[in-house]
Amino acid sequence: HGATLCLGQRVQGLERISEDPPIFRLTTDREEHYTRTVLIAIGVGAFAPRKLDRPGVREFEGRGVHYFVRDLQHFQGKRILIVGGGDSAVDWALGLEGIAEHITLIHRRDAFRAHEDSVRKLFQSSVVVKPFYEVKELRGDEHLQEALIVHNRTGEEERLEVSEVLFCLGFVADPGPIKDWGLEMDSNGIRVSPRMETNIPGVYAAGDITSHPAKLKLIATAYGEAAIAVNFAKTFIDPSARAFPGHSTEVMAGSRSSQGTGNP
Numbered sequence: 001h002g003a004t005l006c007l008g009q010r011v012q013g014l015e016r017i018s019e020d021p022p023i024f025r026l027t028t029d030r031e032e033h034y035t036r037t038v039l040i041a042i043g044v045g046a047f048a049p050r051k052l053d054r055p056g057v058r059e060f061e062g063r064g065v066h067y068f069v070r071d072l073q074h075f076q077g078k079r080i081l082i083v084g085g086g087d088s089a090v091d092w093a094l095g096l097e098g099i100a101e102h103i104t105l106i107h108r109r110d111a112f113r114a115h116e117d118s119v120r121k122l123f124q125s126s127v128v129v130k131p132f133y134e135v136k137e138l139r140g141d142e143h144l145q146e147a148l149i150v151h152n153r154t155g156e157e158e159r160l161e162v163s164e165v166l167f168c169l170g171f172v173a174d175p176g177p178i179k180d181w182g183l184e185m186d187s188n189g190i191r192v193s194p195r196m197e198t199n200i201p202g203v204y205a206a207g208d209i210t211s212h213p214a215k216l217k218l219i220a221t222a223y224g225e226a227a228i229a230v231n232f233a234k235t236f237i238d239p240s241a242r243a244f245p246g247h248s249t250e251v252m253a254g255s256r257s258s259q260g261t262g263n264p
């Protein structure tokens with residue numbers, strides 16, 4: 001349909017610059033776009049690692065606190081604390097065994113969500129596994145030097161000499177800048193009408209970012225919502241247009257009959 005695709009751009013701002021006719025300016029990290037309607041389909045937004053709100057954690061980010069392993073060699077010969085009980089925590093503990101000098105893994109529970117076979121290997125490895133322990137505080141000077149951990153049942157504290165802490169606590173989704181666009185949102189996303197209209201006239205939403213009583217976060221429903229949104233956005237731009245676009249089979253049948261090959 002001749003749509004202009006602008007890839008590799010992160011949407012940042014949306015501003016209505018004219019009321020009649022309504023025109024929006026959509027800003028990305030690379031350019032500005034002018035449009036009569038907007039369809040927001042950003043999924044659950046950007047994923048960011050879940051961070052612990054404990055003294056020293058933010059302070060030592062980049063100076064001993066990690067959320068990803070970008071380079072195995074960075075951990076060569078180091079004393080490491082890994083925090084978490086899922087696949088990432090267990091896989092990295094096993095992956096760094098033999099590279100790091102010493103690895104301790106703490107988890108707030110004694111049940112691991114990681115793959116059963118990985119957990120079995122973990123308990124057979126040289127990794128020191130401490131269930132029911134959580135990070136209480138991280139300390140150091142220029143770089144991280146120690147972690148204070150606490151047993152969440154007994155309150156017993158322990159000081160670990162570590163220079164690196166790897167947090168593997170999963171990810172949180174963040175819808176990012178759209179939170180500041182004046183959209184009505186709830187904990188599930190942007191509230192939409194059955195026509196996929198948001199509270200801002202001319203702005204529609206579809207897919208995982210929408211919230212409505214019949215919401216199912218599936219590929220099929222996302223496609224369906226996008227079709228509804230696009231067709232009603234068309235009527236927003238041109239109120240004389242029909243929301244129902246017709247069936248492609250009718251178009252094909254029409255072209256066949258115009259070529260004289262269709263059924264009478």
Ligand SMILES: Cc1cc2nc3c(=O)[nH]c(=O)nc-3n(C[C@H](O)[C@H](O)[C@H](O)COP(=O)(O)OP(=O)(O)OC[C@H]3O[C@@H](n4cnc5c(N)ncnc54)[C@H](O)[C@@H]3O)c2cc1C
Pocket residue numbers: 009010011012041042043044045046176177206207208209217218219220222
């Ligand atoms: C692990 C997992 C397994 C799943 N398995 C299934 C399954 O088997 N069957 C099924 O039907 N559904 C499944 N789903 C759900 C399905 O993936 C979603 O319902 C579907 O992808 C929603 O489509 P969407 O277009 O709304 O969002 P997405 O597919 O998430 O697309 C959103 C896009 O917007 C981009 N974006 C976000 N923020 C910005 C921004 N500020 N600027 C520019 N771009 C941005 C993102 O990078 C992304 O490309 C699964 C989901 C997960 C997480």
